[in-house]
Amino acid sequence: MESLVVTQAINVAYEVLILAALVLGLAVVMGLLNVLNIAHGEFVMLGSYTAYLVQKAGLPYLAAVPAAAVVCGAIGVVVERFLIRPLRYDPFETLLATWGLGLLLRKLVELGFGRGYRSVDIPISGSINIFGEAYPTYRLVLMVVSAVVLVALFVWYLRAPTGARIRAMVGNPVLAEAVGIRTRQLARNTFVAGTAWAGVAGVMIAPLTPVEPFMGLTLIVNSFFALVVGGMGTVTGLFAGSAIIGGLQSVLTAAVSPTTAYLAMLVLSILFLWQRPRGLFPRP
Amino acid sequence: MTQALFEIDRLSGGYGSGLVVRDVSLAVGRGEAVCLLGRNGVGKSTLVKLACGVLRPAGGTVTIAGREITGRPPSDNLGAGLTYCPQERVVFDDLTVAENLTLMRDNRRLDAFDRFFEVFPRLSERRRQHAGTLSGGEKKLLSFVRGLAEGANMVVIDEPTEGVQFENVVRMADLIQSHKQAGMSFLVVEQNLTLVERVADRIVIMDHGDVVHSGAAADMARDEILSYLTV
């Protein structure tokens, strides 16, 4: 029984960290630019397909990381230039536009690869003993990568002025230009950073899930809940949202049942939308 | 008049296709403060927006230190040595007072602002608050301090004293005077004669999108100025 507790504890941490990695790109774009990129899951999906192709080409799996960042970043540049910017970053219009974009990306991938499942081999096999319990190495590596990226982002956000500049730009674009912020580039770079990271997250999870054109649809659900609960535009919110949604689901799944866990998450998210739509730690 | 640092030459423009400002020319010399006066709605704010690139001019040129900056995006202004403090939405409400000041700096230290905090202790007390929570006058002070601290040679300020208490208007005037001595130049759109009388070297008066009077401040009596400002 003790060994089960150890494994389940690692599972909770794993679920939280993976969710945080998936939410990150969405949180950057939504929290900082007020653009809810409904196609976020599709960028993750494109990252996963990139990983699939890289592996199929016999290249080292790590090569998929820059490849996916470039693929999703480049698509991000095009989308920003021809979709988001012409819509002036308007929250509603971009929401609808990215919804359509998601549809388009799914359809394009379906045309290129078909609906069938692709499987990506685990790049690092084997397990490592933690407190006497074997846990798959690749998952542990993912946890570490996700944790390092999040902590680095947290530190960077606290120290570097870029986060404040993005907020300044969104809140008061005229003044932002006047004080020397190149708002066009900054907005584009922020958006593209979000999509490129979504691609990297896709590489991370590709070996763990069925890779198929519709994978993004289910992936975005939990990310969305985490944003709602955590609050947007703060790193604390991202941590809190991922911890609560990922943790709650993982713990309730283990302790009660998966269906209860899912229902609890839905109820919690609805309660938040209703009573506290800005989440726990929103940007003030 | 010394050699002009900032020159507006036959500038025209407005919103959309309508011309609010027609063929306006004015110049600001080094270490000089020019006050731009006029009744509401005569095109003063439009003129400085055109001059600072917030609006795209329909004609004319803007030069600073001999370099033409007409139509360049405002984000290039600082590089050219020009600071602009707008009339409305003067600060970043979502950022703290401290963040408003350090936004474009490499670090978040506030030492550089100590001399301003001494003059306006209110800002120092509120440095951790969001600027959105400040009063209108306090926001103007914050915007003013930000503009001066950017260290550009040319500072364009639109209505800096709106809502600011009398004693702080006097302090603003003192700061402008001391910065002028250090070689900084100012173009101030202003209604408040308290400030104008203390800082203006020259006065430019606009009406109906055009300059109707321009001359040394010393040559103008208060009554004469007021006659332009009332209908």
Added chain:
Amino acid sequence: MLTSLKTSRRELLRAAGVGALAIGAPAIIRPAAAADTLKIGVLVADSGPAALFGPAQRAAAEFGAATVNAKGGLLGRQVEIVFADAGAPPAEVAKSAVKLMLSDKVELIFGSHDSAVRQGVENVVKGKIPYVYTPCFEGDDCSSNVYFLGETPEQQLQKALPKIVELAHGKTFYLIGDDYVWARTTNEKAKKYIADLGGTVVAEDYYPFGAPNKFETSVAKIKSAKPAIVLETLVGGDNVNFNRTFADFNLSDDIVRLSCLLEENTLAGIGKDASKNLYSSFGYFADIDLPQNKAFIAELAKKYGDKAPQQCTISKGLYDAFVFAAAAAAKAKSLDAGKFGAAVEGLTFDTPSGPMTVKHRHTDKNIFLARCDGTKFTIVDTFSAVPTQQACS
């Protein structure tokens, strides 16, 4: 330039929710009608979670129609397919079925989709025309003038479970499935067979259907409970996800898995690294070594070339439906509900997976127990004429 945020996030999130509900629209494809052809409505998954099977379903149906037509048609009339999307919500598909009957004047309906859709269609067809339901399902449906060609849980389990117990050298079971009627019914029926075998069920987990599920938690519990066998009633992506997680946690060497819904596409998703000691029990696999099947696959390859969609039991059933309907109509000399229904009992017809015999509007048929070798199935046992244990009159 950016616009500053004026609309509240709450409104924005609500709009997102509404948008999410609007996904998917039914598509009905109607070839030009020829005189005196017999139209058959065929419900296939063009959209929705099962759309993966759509192309293979269409191919199997088209080939079925071509086969019937080559042999002189149905009741001497050439058949013509009118496809409709079965991937929409049940109420929508039911509307499509009404349209098929009233506007397209189809005289038969074949369908390969889930049970919720089937019930929706049954409610509108009301037994007026024969309705042939082809995929595996949970059983226990005797709606009038409906014929079931797919595997019931009894067929999948009654012979396969004893064999799996033998292969696993153990009788402890861990049941894991998606939280809906097919999985739960299958597991209830499985429990009876397990009890008959003297086995025990150590735990049961059900995951919400269509939710973004992760399976680390259940895998940890399985690792701790150490069952001999995991019986899986997970579907599609969940099935892939679970089996990959299971193998990542290094359990595939010691624990045997039997999946009740594992066909060629899902196995491709699970991948070669995660399929060790994984078994599937079904009435058809694309690789079964029967001459009927070789011919079936070869003909499809001839017609579709390299692009021939991967066949599996779920798509192949639609081919069977054409063979079945032609044989039944020939015997009944009518599509009239009473005559057709009376004629089918005891009817035997040949399919790519071997002969099927109609009993109580279901079919006794061959069941194959297959072991996954990499991403291929190897048949380890074939059970002939397995009864469905259904008792429709």
